Amino acid sequence: MSSKIVSYVEGLGLPFSRSEALQSRLVKDTQLLDHLSDQGFSHNARNELACKLLQEALGDAAVEIPHNGAKAGGSLRLAHCPRAVLSSQLQHKMYPEPSNYQPLSNQICHPQRRSLAHPGRSSIDQSGILIDLQRLNQVTVSNDRSVAILGPGERWGDVYKALDPYGVSVIGGRIILHIGVGGLIIGGGFFHLSGQYGMAADNVKDFHVVLADGTITDANAKENSDLFWALKGGGANFGIVDRFDCYTLPVHRVWRQVGTYKVEQAPALHESFAKWQETGASDVKATVALILGVETATVGLTYSESVDDQPASFAPFKDIPPLSYAIPPANGTVLELIQILGGSFANSPTKDQNPLGSYGVENVTKLKAVSRKYDPQQIFQKLQNNGFLLSKSVAPPPSSI
Secondary structure: OOHHHHHHHHOOOOOHHHHHHHHHHHOOOHHHHHHHOOOOOOHHHHHHHHHHHHHHHHOOOOOEOOOOOOEEOOEEOOOEOOOOOOOOOOOOOOOOOOOOOOOOOOOEEOOOOOOOOOOOOOOOOOOOEEOOOOOOOOEEEOOOOOEEEEOOOOEHHHHHHHHHHHOOEOOOOOOOOOOEHHHHHHOOOOOOOHHHHOOOHHHEEEEEEEOOOOOEEEEEOOOOHHHHHHOOOOOOOOOEEEEEEEEOEOOOEEEEEEEEEEHHHHHHHHHHHHHHHHHOOOOOOEEEEEEEOOOEEEEEEEEOOOOOOOOHHHHHHOOOOOOEEEEEEEEEEHHHHHHHOOOOOOOOOOOOOOOOHHHOHHHHHHHHHHHHHHOOOOHHHHOEOOOOOHHHOOOOOOOOO
């Protein structure tokens, strides 16, 4: 047996019995020998070999390879690998690392931001490996109900359904069927109660992260605190988060109202919104959503506790009569709020925007330093298919105004 193949397979960190079995199956694999001998290798051939090795190591249940050019998720030759790099039980590396480090795949994608519809942001548009996180969809609550443990593949609607019986909530997504846990949190995450409790990322106690070299680590206020900071809005630039430990909120019931108005009332609504910002926004329990359409306008009012009447902080809107109430003024649970109110996904800039660059020169510089520290080979910058990558982000100069 080739010593190169033996060394390569041993570097995967598999259990001994599985390592021996894999070595015996790969002993005559000329493609792998060519790769390890630095022979010329095409883009498609390298990705095909990477998918085959993943399937050999993990089994058919973990790795799916569409055959005969069939498309999966809009891409050719995908490998869906929900446990290839994320399961703490497997403990093997995302990229096998022989002495001469050469990642096999030319392209990867791990769509933590599951609702992002921009081409290439959450899929592979050419031959490559797609890491699918959908099976990591756990929702558990600590014994004292102070922490909710969430998998990145869960949907926020199911999170709120799971938390409702415990009488607690978390800062999360506002559209119940379309937003995944992972993408919203690492992108910041705005919610109906963010005025009082901050963004979703502000409420993470611990990120459980798989780094580019396969290391599994935690990032929190005491351990890897720089990575903890960077993951709060820095996106998929540092690793794959396979678990979020989030602080719960002592909020179960809230007051809410949604009114529909004539478009001719838009100027008055604008004036009321400006007045609310001056006089009512200091009440952190109050949130106002103003949506202007072609034919109607909508105003949503949310207060993060049960009250008997409309809170005084919403007084600027009290004298503008709505055409109708989409949601009459009343108290209800957070679960009911997101089911009937919904909202907009604040983590959805257009594909030609530069959200990371808007953080400013100092923060972008710090984010890039954290990226180089935890991903020295810059795997997530070089091989990740697309998205808002630090390698593409340039902070604009400070305004002179």
